[in-house]
Amino acid sequence: MCLTRYTLGDDAVTPMLSQLHVVYLRDFLLGYLAAKGGLVSIEELREAISKAEEYGIVVAAGHWSLEDEIELLEHMGVVERIDGSLRLVWEKLPRLARKKIEKVSHVLTRLA
């Protein structure tokens, strides 16, 4: 599958369904934070998840909610909650996780 799946032209985005990307919720959360420079409001994150499909990205969550993921990542010190926002603690990320998140954030750049 290729990474570019949008019709060129105006701002209207028409994803080709046969080229959808399925991204797991945890990767989406971290990738979106990275794509937005490491700080984003939880509300914006929630909205990004709900509109991701318009951009050809399917967020697969399983039985974990966004709040479940944030709590766990917060406990591991990978994100920090600042008022209603989340900050990615980049220096806490191991090498391979950084590479993975960079790839996901590349996929999400258009959405962000």
Next chain:
Amino acid sequence: MLYKMDTKVVKDPVYTSIQLPSDFFKLIDDPLFQRLRYIKQTGLTHLVYPGLRHSRFEHSLGVAHLMLTALEAIYRNTLHVYGENSRAFKAVKSLVEDTTLWCASGIAALLHDIGHLAWSHVFESALTDYYVIAYARSEPAILLSLSLVSHEQLTLRLALRLLAKHDRLCGVDSDTMIERVKRILDYAYGEGKPGADIDPLLIPARLLSGTVDVDRGDYLLRDSRSAGVSYGLYDVDRLISVLVAVEEPGVASKRDMPIDVGVVDKGVSVVESMLLGRMYMYSEVYLHDVVLAYEASASRLLSMLMYTASLLAEEGYPGVTGFERKLLECMTLLLSGVDEERPELDECARILTDPAIETMAELLAFNYSSIYNGLLRIEQGKWICPALYTYSRILTARQHPTGIYLSGRLANTVVTRISGPRKGPRPQDVAKILPTYIEVLHESPLITFGYTSYPIYSKNDPVLVLNRRTKRVYALHELGLSPTAELLSNVSTWSKIVITIPVDTISTPHTSLRIRRGKFAEKELMHNLQLCGYSLDEASREVAKIKEILGELLTEIEVTLNPLY
């Protein structure tokens, strides 16, 4: 609809013949679907019920068959009860008479389990176990290496990938088919919520994940036959023949849905029979004490393999070669959810099935595995090694470990506190309720704690019964005609907790807990520890430590049970 299409027939032990549209075989013949032949439907239950060795492959064909048969019955019954101008019948009519929607329903049923990995649900409990261990050892690297939490996520990923390989299915382009199938899977397992208008695709979604659904409809019969038990046998033809689409289901179910699937009033007895069958299959087969002990061991073996894969990936898999290296690479690739453009994704989905994992277990048990070379080169190798030896030997020699069990209402109390209304536990909840278990895991991966809950009857998702005369919809337990449902509705789920320990000389003063001695002997554990580089003294101390921390864990569980503490 089937009579209009080119079809193929597959022989089947449950239904004699399964007839499906020829186009479905474009999907069935793909390696991504064929891999289901190599995943046993019921994980490790064959270690207790030797005949239970059928695969997700025949189950998936059976579910697709029941889905298409059920849609025809729903068409007939809905027309008969509501008439052709009703909203319910119009929805069913559009579903059955539109080839795209009808095919999408069958395909969603066919692919509903395509995301399962080796040993089916055992793999999912291994993922949970993996995250709990990562939490216990406070290792973000381990936590972030993988991100899959349930097979439904992988189902979506692989189903869309498989559908995208075919330009046309059932006469429509792949984009249209993908949109329809995805909508059904979303309604059934995801966050998909219907709008105010009736979406006909809600009907197949409810047939896949309702209380009376075609998934359970198939596995109860198939598993009963293979196991050689009669608990799950019920009259499937009768059940299918009483299904109907119901209008305004919210009055009875309190679910905000414009349409749902129920049964007509003459179908109460067959539904009761199915509900009871499901309850007994869980208590006697799926959650048999010894099955649970093996599944806990298999889950720990898998989670330790994932753990090893994550650690070694950081170092470039030093010392690990050939098949084993590929298997570890596949774990990180498939479970981490990126790199979709890589063709290895298909290969990895095929590799992570029962034969590869079982071969891996044999290699580990007989000390032939190059993974041990990798472990020698990393700091945590000595901590991981005894778990890989012990749990691989338990599985390959069929010597289950000693299990400590808690079931029924007391288990419900602990499980409710850990997971609340969620389907699976979160590491942070386990840590909150059983902090000692987190400490145990930090010390040694040789004790497992697991629990499972099975549905009895949910008042929040009741069986809907349509009175043919008044056209009113009732919840089965409120109908006044089903003593079984009224009884069952007093308990929504039933739980069982199992703790396994690879030592045989334990005693517990804890009155709520039941011990079932295993076949795995303590001297074997001592041997394994020494193989992993422990001296005799160190191995003895390790065994003594395991017994001590087990005692603390059991006390904590009793405290959780007793509100007076």
